[in-house]
Amino acid sequence: MTEQANTPLDFRTEPARYRHWKVEIDGRIARVAMDVREDAGLRSGYELKLNSYDLGVDVELADVVQRLRFEHPEVAAVILTSGKERVFCAGANIRMLGQSSHGWKVNFCKFTNETRNTIDEASAESKQFWLTVVNGPCAGGGYELAMATDWILMADDGNTSVSLPEVPLLAVLPGTGGLTRLVEKRKVRRDRADVFCTLEEGIKGKRAVDWGLVDEVVSRSKLDEAARSRANAFVARSDRPAGARGVALPTVARTHDGDRLGYEHVACVVDRKRGVADIVVRGPGAPAPADAAAIHAEGARFWPLALARELDDLILHLRTNEEEVGLWVLRTEGQADAVDAYDRLLADHAGDWLVREIRLYWRRLLKRLDVSSRSLFALVEPGSCFTGTLLELALAADRSYMLRGTFEGDARPPAAVRLSAMNFGPYPMPNGLTRLASRFIGEPGRIDDLKGRIGQDLDAAAADDAGLVTFTPDDIDWEDEVRLAVEARAAFSPDALTGMEASLRFVGPETTETKIFGRLSAWQNWIFQRPNAVGPKGALHVYGTGQRSEFDRRRV
């Protein structure tokens, strides 16, 4: 295991620093070519041959997706393809997986899954339609990436196929959504999926179309023309504004000083001894802009966008670089009225392309919180602003504590929480329900009642009565009750908490996303620990050595 844990991974990047992706924009169509530099892996010990990828490649891809959406409102179709001559993508790098710790593998899969979900969402919600041009062998994670797009066009030649060879070759699952998207998104018949997932060499040509594995095959000489034609069809379906000007996303500024991370709107203090990250989210420092034009003028400085980018960076940092910090305590500071004013902007200008992107970004960000394998507590205290969008943080938490009354000697008024229109639709969880609908799945009538209370300040008694908070201790009990809860949480098995939280958070309906994070990931995590995959004779370890793996044949 070459963890190099002392070098924290930085998720911030920008086009000038890309090593693995080439983005070309031609009017309303972007071309995103994967062209992985073999020698530019994130860590030493492996070479990224055949367009195989590690987390570093995916961090750049996530940035590509994000920038296309914010910086290029005019782009309505994105052609994903390979920049290499003879291969599309060989999937996740096996030697990288082989030398990674269990935790690294799991975190890698989570991030890559989130990125693929973002591609799904770009087509479905941003009307920036992604299509894949498979111009060479497309295996494992390469095909999983293709399945995240809305159309797969494949070269019909003797060399090009799609495959999911993980089970026969590596004794693991196609864990980046592959099994799920195969049957849920592409609706491939289950027996054919069974055959396909056990065929090392994959499937090409007409059978790939017949089985629904790809949408279209054409001869190699017609590939570009077919891609252009399909992209134009997507452009015609898109509502993205051809003449709009994008919003540049400058690097998120932060200070990182040992245990403290500071952003303009977010502060985080890590207490490694207690295993706790204290996260404070600050409300807007400036009045909300007057209209959509003013929002565009503010661009990346617009508080909801700036805050989302900072929180996103913090979550990724904590997930990857602070594995032993198992509890994130979420607090807010600021004025409810100020947050409310921004929420009204987000609600009133939902049709504006930029506001739509910001709303979708918050949706993704809050989902990222939902699927983080960390316990989340929210503390609602005087001076806080758990209003609308920020109230979602408390609703995403596993539990919340709200002070009843005031702290002795604190002149500020008692804490209040406030609902806005943003709590009733724009931010569904991975299960497709809002956090309120998930919370009250046993009492759906509450949702209409709560809609009637939008804009009201609810004190602890009212919030408790409305079911919005878990506990409402007063000043006398607050410190002990919170401290004991934090200490108790820190004493539990991190693994048991991960499984418990993943089981309790997503009630009700399931979606491709919940199946990926709940079912597929759980099975993959299990397999990622099994000697048949990771033991000395396991398939991941002996891959490429010429040795055969040896399996314990007992079925579990």
Added chain:
Amino acid sequence: MTEQANTPLDFRTEPARYRHWKVEIDGRIARVAMDVREDAGLRSGYELKLNSYDLGVDVELADVVQRLRFEHPEVAAVILTSGKERVFCAGANIRMLGQSSHGWKVNFCKFTNETRNTIDEASAESKQFWLTVVNGPCAGGGYELAMATDWILMADDGNTSVSLPEVPLLAVLPGTGGLTRLVEKRKVRRDRADVFCTLEEGIKGKRAVDWGLVDEVVSRSKLDEAARSRANAFVARSDRPAGARGVALPTVARTHDGDRLGYEHVACVVDRKRGVADIVVRGPGAPAPADAAAIHAEGARFWPLALARELDDLILHLRTNEEEVGLWVLRTEGQADAVDAYDRLLADHAGDWLVREIRLYWRRLLKRLDVSSRSLFALVEPGSCFTGTLLELALAADRSYMLRGTFEGDARPPAAVRLSAMNFGPYPMPNGLTRLASRFIGEPGRIDDLKGRIGQDLDAAAADDAGLVTFTPDDIDWEDEVRLAVEARAAFSPDALTGMEASLRFVGPETTETKIFGRLSAWQNWIFQRPNAVGPKGALHVYGTGQRSEFDRRRV
């Protein structure tokens, strides 16, 4: 690990041999009391104190549930309670878990989950309503058992509480459906569920009702009266026939000779070297009875019931006692017309209580196949009878091979498959969809087309065209193609296959059942391998020793 693998576990039992349960029937109400004999564990090395249980206790419980449904049509309400003075049930025995292999733990959880689902189903479908009287501390698996029933009545005293202490105490999940039923069936608010699942001491009295953990609390002196009253209310809602006579279930007869298991209607040959079980299901040997009265007269000899009991026993035997046999090959032998005649009886007399039970039993049996961690291949050859109910076996398989034409020198006509009404509703998978609806989730229009073909013999070309089989090799290719597929399957990692099959089999909607088997079990299996639970300092290992467990604090 004291596996005692040389003593195969026998799932067949009967009331005269119960050691842990007392069943009393008083008119329309049964009382099922858990009274576990401490010294009668299935294996040595642990004592079943405080009504804790091992697989042996659960095998008896499954028999109780089954016999109440078939042998006691008059029973409309079942009161589940404890036969001990001071405890309801302490859950699964921890020392048993601590000394069990990974595979045993997983198989134990699967069987106990299936039994609890059967209790859920008894209330929902058989109108034999189960209620629980919690007459003492009810922890972990004890509370999970209670949640499988439709009403939980708890004594309101200082001693009695419900709890799920697995996470704080044992570093594992409440893995017998607990987390899932808490939020999905009982719809406990997620933050309260989070609190409850981390409270070692549990919750009692009024708060347990307020939070939805139990339905009713009454003082101990009024417990019997309240139980009787609630049971009577259930009786009033039930359509079970008060005056009907039950069908006795004699012990399933079988011969077991090394690699061969023989039943009247099922034969199985185990090839341990290849890791394959060849299972042949035989169609009816006698003409179908004329009417419902004749079905009742045949009782347990009625072919669909007799076959279901034999297949069920075989599946349980193979799952538990033949861990290294990873592929089950399913074949049938017999006359399509004969099977069809029985299917028409099952369809036409759905309102008869016994026929209803038989249909529900097949539904459970086929679900047991769906959730078995074994690869399933179906072979459709001349002389087979994959018709209606038996066609479900092929539809449950991961893939199927159907011979096109005949074998050289075989005078029998080519194989055909045939649909019956039983393929279109009575046997939903755990996801709530029929196997056909799951299979054609991408082409729902096919279902209506197929309904129009009920009763037709479909040869290989027609079955292929209808999408009912995977491959249709002819005589020349058959042997090689099947042999290579079997060999390839046997060469793959058993773990990867388990995860793959669990991901591909259950497309579309999810239910409490799929969440239990897909999500909860996968997380639990993962945790069951983690050093924090099962390592030398893991919580399962040090439990009861006075030592504290030591956790790797990294969150994964």
